[in-house]
Amino acid sequence: MSSGVLVIFDQNQGQVRHVVLEILTVARNLALGSVTALTFGTDASKTLNMLGEYGADQVLFWEQDPFTRYSSDGFADAIASVVPELDPAVILFPASAWGKDLSPRLAELLNAGLATDCLSLRTNEENRVIATRPMYAGKVLAEVQIDTPIQMFSIRPNINAAVPSPTTPVVLDIAPVISEDSFKAVVTERREVQSGVQELTEADIIVSGGRGIKAAENFKLLDQLAEVLGAAVGSSRPVADDGWVPHSYHIGQTGKVVSPTVYFAIGISGAIQHLAGISGSKYIVAINNDPEAPIFKVANYGIVGDLFQVVPRLTEEIRSL
Ligand code: FAD
Numbered sequence: 429m430s431s432g433v434l435v436i437f438d439q440n441q442g443q444v445r446h447v448v449l450e451i452l453t454v455a456r457n458l459a460l461g462s463v464t465a466l467t468f469g470t471d472a473s474k475t476l477n478m479l480g481e482y483g484a485d486q487v488l489f490w491e492q493d494p495f496t497r498y499s500s501d502g503f504a505d506a507i508a509s510v511v512p513e514l515d516p517a518v519i520l521f522p523a524s525a526w527g528k529d530l531s532p533r534l535a536e537l538l539n540a541g542l543a544t545d546c547l548s549l550r551t552n553e554e555n556r557v558i559a560t561r562p563m564y565a566g567k568v569l570a571e572v573q574i575d576t577p578i579q580m581f582s583i584r585p586n587i588n589a590a591v592p593s594p595t596t597p598v599v600l601d602i603a604p605v606i607s608e609d610s611f612k613a614v615v616t617e618r619r620e621v622q623s624g625v626q627e628l629t630e631a632d633i634i635v636s637g638g639r640g641i642k643a644a645e646n647f648k649l650l651d652q653l654a655e656v657l658g659a660a661v662g663s664s665r666p667v668a669d670d671g672w673v674p675h676s677y678h679i680g681q682t683g684k685v686v687s688p689t690v691y692f693a694i695g696i697s698g699a700i701q702h703l704a705g706i707s708g709s710k711y712i713v714a715i716n717n718d719p720e721a722p723i724f725k726v727a728n729y730g731i732v733g734d735l736f737q738v739v740p741r742l743t744e745e746i747r748s749l
Contacts, residue, residue, distance in 0.1 A: 430577060432461035434516035435484070436507065436534075438498070438526045439467045442474025446630055447522040449590035451583050452482040456593050458551055460517055462486060464600070468495040468503065476597065483593035488600045494611045498526070502611035504533035506604035511538055513602055516578065518557055523582040523685070524629060531582050541574035544582045545685065547708070557581065565681050565704035585629050586687040587708060628679065631660035634688045634709075636679060638664040638702075640695020640716065640735055644672035649739045650694060656746045662686065664696050680705035695735050698723025715739065 433455040437448045444467070455463045462485040467475060472489040479487050488510075494502060511519075519534070521527035523545045535542035546559040547569070557579050563570045574580070628634060635654040637647060647661070654661045661677060668678035679686055681701040687708030694715045696702060703726060706712065714727035715735050724730045731738055 430515045430517040432464060432514075432516050433458060433518045433520060434464045434466060434511075434514055435520045436466045436527075436530070437522055438524075439469065439472055439475050442471040444475055444478060445522065445524065445585070445627075446590060447524065447583065447585035449478070449482045450585065450588040451520050451522060452479070452484060453591045453593070454549055454583060454588050455518075455520055456483040458518065458549060458557065460551065460555060460557075464488065464514060464516065465597070466490075466507070468498075470496050473599075476599070480595050480597045481592050482590060483595050484597045485595055486600050487597045488602060490604065494606060494608075494614070497614040497616065499611045499614040500529050500533055502607075502614070503530055504537055505607050505610040507534055508537040509605035510602050511578070517555075519578060519580045521580070521582040523584045527582045531580060535580050538578050538580075539576060540578035540580045541576040542580040542582070543572050543574060545584050546581045547584055547587045549581060549583070562704075562707065565700055566707035567700075584685060584687060584708060586632075628660045628662050628677070628684050628686055631686065631688050633657050633659035633690045633692075634662050634679075634686055635659045635692045635694065636662035636664070636677075636696060636706075637667060637673075637694050638696030639666050640697075641667065641672070642695075644670075646736075647673060649736070649743075653692070653739055653743045653746075656743055659690075659692075660688075664699075664702050693723050693727070694739060696723055697721050698726060 435451050435455050464486040465479045465484040466488040468490050472491045521531040543559045546561045548560045549557050559572050635650050637650045662679045663673045663677040665678050668675045681704035685705045689710045691706050691709035692713045711728045713729045714723040715731045715738050717734050719732045
């Protein structure tokens with residue numbers, strides 16, 4: 429019978445995103461048997477110590493070509509070829525852009541159910557996994573169970589704690605079946621897009637601007653606040669659509685889903701589609717000159733005022749601390 433948890437993720441120069449450590453902790457807490465980590469590309473094996481620190485029992489590194497360049501179909505086919513040998517009960521992915529691209533393709537090949545963007549996982553008395561995930565643009569939290577033999581989940585970053593649980597991982601040598609045909613579309617270049625000082629989906633503090641900012645050049649006010657806070661900068665969708673900021677800033681139902689400790693919504697009205705992307709924030713601070721703006725209904729702290737006065741003063745106050 430299938431057992432254990434397979435955690436699949438990307439890495440860059442031997443570094444993994446924090447969500448990977450969170451997922452390893454989730455995998456251990458499920459207590460369904462061994463935890464196997466699978467990652468790809470140049471320097472993948474440099475993650476070994478980190479994976480051991482967070483409780484991986486077994487690791488699998490596919491470092492050589494064709495795994496140096498990401499390919500949705502190529503990676504999915506290769507992983508599917510080793511799943512029968514690994515025989516996991518559960519497969520976990522980060523709910524990152526990479527995980528969102530790869531996990532549905534693998535689920536289809538394995539004929540497995542997939543619950544995406546889960547906040548937490550637990551096991552029931554039959555050792556099946558129950559996932560809690562947002563539905564209807566974050567209006568409800570649903571508990572879902574997957575009935576296929578392999579249960580797949582992607583996990584939202586910044587929700588679960590990463591707790592060390594040291595192990596000495598065994599490095600497995602299992603070679604996938606590689607079909608050259610499926611590596612047709614590959615990533616040929618990787619460019620880092622700067623969004624404040626950190627990646628939005630992993631940021632602890634986010635300073636986000638909406639149409640109330642009025643013009644692209646006024647975003648420097650938010651950059652300055654973000655700088656003193658060590659925060660990432662985000663935006664509502666119209667601001668990105670108008671080209672005031674890159675699309676990588678766009679948060680919401682059709683953009684990034686974020687879960688920081690503190691989310692500053694500045695000149696953002698609080699439309700349902702925006703709230704869908706920020707409902708995982710622990711604290712929401714709203715700055716808006718309209719006391720009736722819907723954002724105040726979800727904000728933990730609200731400042732009713734003109735952002736062009738409030739934001740520079742806030743920046744100066746924080747800088748002087
Ligand atoms: P507005 O709604 O125009 O709000 C601007 C706010 O700034 C107002 O509340 C105003 O009081 C305040 N303001 C103005 N001047 C000042 C000032 N000087 N000081 C302080 N406050 C000021 N939106 C998203 O954000 N993300 C999504 O993913 C997304 N997906 C969508 C998907 C669909 C299918 C659709 C139909 C819409 C989607 N939208 C999304 C758009 C969404 O419905 C809203 O139109 C959008 O979120 C509004 O952006 P905003 O709050 O920046 O602008």
